[in-house]
Amino acid sequence: MVFRIGGDEFVIMLLDLQAQAADKTKIIAEKILAALNQPYQFGVYEFHCSASIGISLFSNAGGSQQEQSKQADIALYQAKNTGRNTLRFFDQTMQERAMLKGE
Numbered sequence: 515m516v517f518r519i520g521g522d523e524f525v526i527m528l529l530d531l532q533a534q535a536a537d538k539t540k541i542i543a544e545k546i547l548a549a550l551n552q553p554y555q556f557g558v559y560e561f562h563c564s565a566s567i568g569i570s571l572f573s574n575a576g577g578s579q580q581e582q583s584k585q586a587d588i589a590l591y592q593a594k595n596t597g598r599n600t601l602r603f604f605d606q607t608m609q610e611r612a613m614l615k616g617e
Contacts, residue, residue, distance in 0.1 A: 525583070535571055536603065543567045543601045551599065564599035566590055571603070 517525040526546075531538045550565045568590025570582050589604040596602070 525586070539569055539571065540601070540603075543569060547599060547601065566593040566598050567601035568593055569601060569603045 515527045515529070517527075519525055528535075528539060528542060547565055547567065550563050553560050553562050555561075568586045568588065570585035570589060572582050585604040589602045593600050593602040
């Protein structure tokens with residue numbers, strides 16, 4: 515499922531990945547980055563697009579949808595800070611650093 519949450523931000527929910535969810539998610543995210551990075555023509559002009567992707571893996575172990583969204587957002591900003599056109603998975607140290615910075 516794909517949701518536009520505003521501006522140029524989208525949420526993509528990948529369902530039923532089960533085993534190797536992180537590996538499957540990374541493969542799909544890399545395909546999205548590659549597809550968006552393809553040049554496209556608009557009239558006589560050629561344009562290029564890039565994206566940054568933040569990933570939070572949801573488990574049945576806990577965490578609300580709001581918490582998952584916050585984690586994905588933290589990972590997204592980490593991806594943007596590392597030069598864009600990349601992806602980052604959320605990890606707890608990202609959240610700890612963000613809290614220290616007051617973000």
